[in-house]
């Protein structure tokens with residue numbers, strides 16, 4: 229029997245005694261592109277942080293069938309693109325540097341982080357990469373369509389372009405699984421569409437299993453193979469076709485997605 233890329237079994241997450249994720253169970257098969265939908269505050273990020281080992285939780289999570297120490301080792305093969313990445317306007321790293329961070333050793337990263345405070349030129353030496361690594365970085369930049377941006381400062385890029393750079397940073401690790409947390413919220417349609425075509429490509433051509441949260445049901449309908457709906461608890465997990473054939477489910481999640489979209493624009 230094939231092993232699942234991810235098994236989430238009865239997982240709960242609390243913040244200061246308040247349940248954000250309540251006994252959720254689902255699995256992700258290898259090659260899946262699972263779209264997770266749920267309104268703001270539904271617990272999606274809390275769940276992702278638990279999977280990534282960044283958050284305490286109750287229950288069981290397995291990566292490729294493994295728990296414990298093997299799970300921790302496998303985490304280095306999980307790529308993560310967070311919801312929002314904010315760079316200081318003067319952050320000196322280029323797009324190339326940011327992607328290179330995906331394969332630099334922790335020691336070099338810590339040294340680089342210290343240097344960035346006071347010495348921009350040493351930063352470049354820290355990020356000098358071997359020719360094999362350079363090839364990987366160039367390839368990742370090509371996949372996300374940012375080859376011509378590699379020498380630009382990351383802080384100068386638009387939100388959607390920065391997210392693509394973060395996908396490239398995950399890709400250089402040659403991940404087995406990628407987790408993307410509402411990666412293109414608030415960016416324009418054109419940028420979103422470019423981002424979605426990258427998502428499709430890395431799932432279909434690079435055969436990377438993807439877990440992706442989004443409020444965009446049209447994009448979920450276009451790209452996902454399976455869908456999960458959550459609002460603290462899991463309300464649905466199954467084939468995309470089954471989700472989109474369920475009018476009640478669709479209405480609930482379309483409405484909540486719309487309300488939250490309006491809410492965001494009201495702020």
Ligand SMILES: Nc1ncnc2c1ncn2[C@@H]1O[C@H](COP(=O)(O)OP(=O)(O)OP(=O)(O)O)[C@@H](O)[C@H]1O
Nearest residue numbers: 243244248266267268269270271272273274275311
């Ligand atoms: N560090 C924290 N401390 C306290 N409460 C938290 C913390 N992180 C999240 N929460 C709360 O947990 C709940 C779930 O938040 P979470 O960010 O996981 O939801 P989400 O589905 O990712 O939301 P969104 O779509 O808005 O990003 C929310 O009520 C949030 O306020």
